[in-house]
Amino acid sequence: MVNAVCGAYGLCSSNDNETVNCECLPSYVFLDPSNPTKGCHPETMINFCADLSTGNSRVEAIKDSDMPYNEVGDYEIYRDIDEEGCKKVVMEDCYAMAASLFNRTCYKKRTPILNARKTSMTKGSISFIKVPINSAKDGIPTKKKSNTRAHLTAGLITSSSLAVLFGALALYYHPAPRRLVRREWNPNSSRIGINFREFTYKELHEATNGFSKQLGKGASAKVYFGNLNLKDVQVEIAVKRMADVAEKSEKVFMTELRIIGRTHHKNLVKLLGFCIEDNHFLLVYELMKNGALSEFLFKEEMLPTWSHRTEMALGIARGLLYLHEECDTPIIHCDIKPQNVLLDSKYNAKISDFGLSKLLKKDQTRTDTCARGTVGYLAPEWLRNAPITPKVDIFSFGVMLLEITCGRRHIELSRVEEESEDDEGDDLLLVNWVAGCVRSGRIDKLARRDPEVLNDVQRLERFVKVGLW
Template identity: 40%
Template sequence: MLLIFLLLSSIFCKAIAQHSIISPGSSLTPTNISYWSSESGHFAFGFYPQGDGFAIGIWLPRIQQATVIWTANRDDPPLSRNATLILNTEGKLVLQQRGSEPKFIANIPKPASSASMLNSGNFVLYDSESKIIWQTFDAPTDTILPGQHLAAEEQLVSSISNKIHKSGRFALRMRRNGNLVMLALEYPLQRDYFYWISQTANAGDNVTLNLDTNGLLYLLDTNGKNIRTLSDGRTMFDQAMYRATIDADGIFRLYSHNLDRYSNWSMEWQSSDNKCDPTGLCGSNAYCTVVDQVVACACPSGFDFIDQSQKNLGCLPNSSADDCLHIKESSQAFNELEGISWKAEPYSTLPSSTKEACRQECLKDCYCEAAVYRNQQCGKHRLPLRFGKAQEKPSMTTFIKARVVDLGMKTGASNRKKELRTRGILIACTAISTLVSLALVIFGILFYRYRVWNYKKITSQGNDELFEDAILRSFAYDELKKATNNFEDEIGRGAFGTVYRGVISNGNRAVAIKRLGEVVAEGEREFRNEMKVIGRTHHKNLVRLFGYCHDGSNRLLVYEYMCNGSLADFLFRSEQKPAWEERIEIALNIARGIVYLHEECETQIIHCDIKPENILMDEKGSAKIADFGLSKLLMPNQSRTYTVIRGTRGYVAPEWHTNLPITVKVDVYSYGKMLLEIICCRRNVDLNVPDDQVVLASWVYDCFEANELDNLIQDEEVQEGKLERLVKVGLWCIQDEPSSRPSMKNVVLMLEGTIDIPDPPAPPSFSSSNNDTTGT
């Protein structure tokens, strides 16, 4: 009995010695970098420096090359010096900062009785029965340690860098089907975007990634069988520590360390020998190269980095190809790249015997912005090109279309301009002083008389023609309240406010008065400036703004009255669908109106909410665009803008949900969605139709691919060529990549039949939703 007691006591003492117990009431602060250590001293849990503050995590304090293996709330801002980490008497592991609410580090089902930093590198919380109720091994960040595993649907996410441990761009994910895959987080979770796959699909639902104490990295299936070994587990050290980490560059590596304080980590295995393999490492239009073992991103000739300080964001062309239809072939050239591969699907592939023949094919095609020649095949592409990287054995040539600038002509024109400028200065100096004053006086008198004359005509005569020609008028709130009979005749509601019917100009003029919510500039001056911009937009396919009211918190707009409701009423609520030719004319009218907003009015305007409800019909059945200018305006010295998501669900372009620039192409996307609705006289999404027709855009593409466009317009007689043309335009407009969508000017030319339309590719969003990825 005594022998058994001594044996049990020895076992218990050894178990206790494996880790130190942390009791309720224990706390840490960033001062002097305090931490809770494992019994061996190899692992520490507590505060460590990060950026201009601190983070909470697990690291190895005895190794000179500090290595963080786990971070709590890794994407939170750095912590200040006044932070405190405490295992409180209520059994919660809590972070407290002065002036902030307490934050839990661990979500636990019941109070913890103690905690411990184990020699395995696992920090755990125990309940009153000494059972683990929470552990860091269940919530890995970018690293797993021996004894830890990665289960189905769990992932490791890389850090931004070796020093900043916030979530980075790449992930190692254990999929439910048994495949271990690597991907860039910004791209969809489907096989086309994986840059490394374990090829262990169909091995069961519970495959796990494991690392043992000998450095063996392997996959186990549901029955505990080793289905793939990634590393052989051999090392030159007699005693070593191991970790497997997805590094900031997107490569998964196994490291070993001999526990000598002054030694470095040794790499035992890596998922790829090519540092350019991670998908999207250099962003769109850029390509990845490795120089002296260092990864570098480069732009093709004719392109510039979006941000020189963040080259991984990609490149943009430094000239536009939107107006290629008006450029002679002789004035275009190609920049040529050898040995760069791209992971991008061409919209057209054709046999080509030589590189020169491929270049000519792209030159003849206005929509071809790049051509890739390989193995006597020529692939024609729209920009952007994606996932470019240098090939070890060059076998691919890329031609990227560029515009030639005649430097001789440019220099000569510049010299002539300088000569004329010098002469003109002498003449101008003597003339300006005498003419400016006189011109200002005359202009002031005429402008004043013109405004007074117009105002008198509007208020006293009620003449409609004079009303149309007058400058934008400022109305009093009481005047509009009276005109709408105290805002009783409501005729519509929208994203920007409520619309009422009113009568002004001595009862002779019906108008639509929109009462705005808080959607425009708050100051009176800013509001008036926006109204002036809208007031200067005059086009037969735009609803005319007559005036506005800014009276305290009351902001109202006075528009021409459109008696036939909206296009939505016309298409979806009318008992009889509009005739086919009528629909074509409506589509053209709307496109011409958007062209005016984008390219022809004084201040370029992005509408941001093109949809049938914002297209109004006048007494002649003509379509006019409403609510333009109420979203953010694009000033002439800007080419793009970032802003919060605007628009209506179902018509919003994909770039609103990413960090891509917002340009006029968001209106092209919305127009494309609406054009398909005009063609089919039905909503974007309709749950009252067969399952394969619920999403209109997807169904339209399926019919186009199957050459069954007649299914879209049953019981209607239309010319097949016209129907196909409109469908092609709609499908090009809703491409996910903004650069793949045509400009609205080209949309009008396509609709009119002026230019040929190549077959559109399937927008990636369709293929994503339809792809069966269960095997990857």
């Protein structure tokens, strides 16, 4: 059986011709409609634990489907139970997102749901998924709809009347036609509350030789190599250029600029300056010569040494401690993963990419915000619409710590079982595999026959336990 083909919250269905189709579980939509295998996210965010008495959710059944058993996903099992009983245990537990019923056994699921499937082998099984009650779909009383529509209509009429009135006044006092001009926004460093050098676009264009050497790219930006003269010293730099400056990209840019402008720590990437000119938005960083941790960690040729990996893990932990507890204003990164950790010339790990981060007020310990981050590293709070705290970063760090410790990605669709007599089998999901090794007392399997790791079993065990916690 191959799991998670359709990603998190995807439903994999196949027929006898062995063709596979991916769709989303009820109340979820594709992260990327052009690539269904990337998984799905909630269409409507809701806190199922906010108030169980409000009736804000229901349980939907998917006939002839299941969510196969795994050691981490199934946190409670009920035997000799019928369909209504299985539905009830899901509804009564605000932290339960789903359940599978097979042979009168109900397996209650925690997030994320990675292997929902509907095939010829799942006949007779039933899956249950908790979904929010949507007024458009689930029959909110007609009277309420009518009241809402009446209020909306009245509001539109009032707004239209005011618009006509203000339009008439504008024409009366300013009869001459005026040409519409695009608002240009050119804040300087003092106006946006930071103290960094502000470069001109021409300076950075010349420093990067016309943005000719690309170092990497993300969803909203590309990064280029450059060479800049700062105080008569030639400095190698990385220039992050927003690829498409729409409103969302501009917001990401300003968030990163403001947040990293408040920080100074050896395990955070150093910002040297910025450029906001016309439609150009650029950030200038110190060059991290050894690239992203993901590239270094998952090389096919050779796994980095154990001492290298432990130092990187500790460096990232120090950076997170600084963000969460040592800044004047606590910062939640919101997207901790190996791709957002960069390595300098001495392989020191530094946290980067603060475009999704959130600032907390001095007296604030939690905040409400929409889901953000990367599937596989997302803490359960994001999917329950619960208040967000720095713990979401700790959850992501735990997943990444297991990746660093074991030298393996958190999910590998092409994973094959190791062939050995005493091997108890491998698992597609890193967390499942590690948990199974710990439970069976075979933590040595995680060392991958590396003598350096086997000679440091106590630290290996500590890293693994912290990662699982």
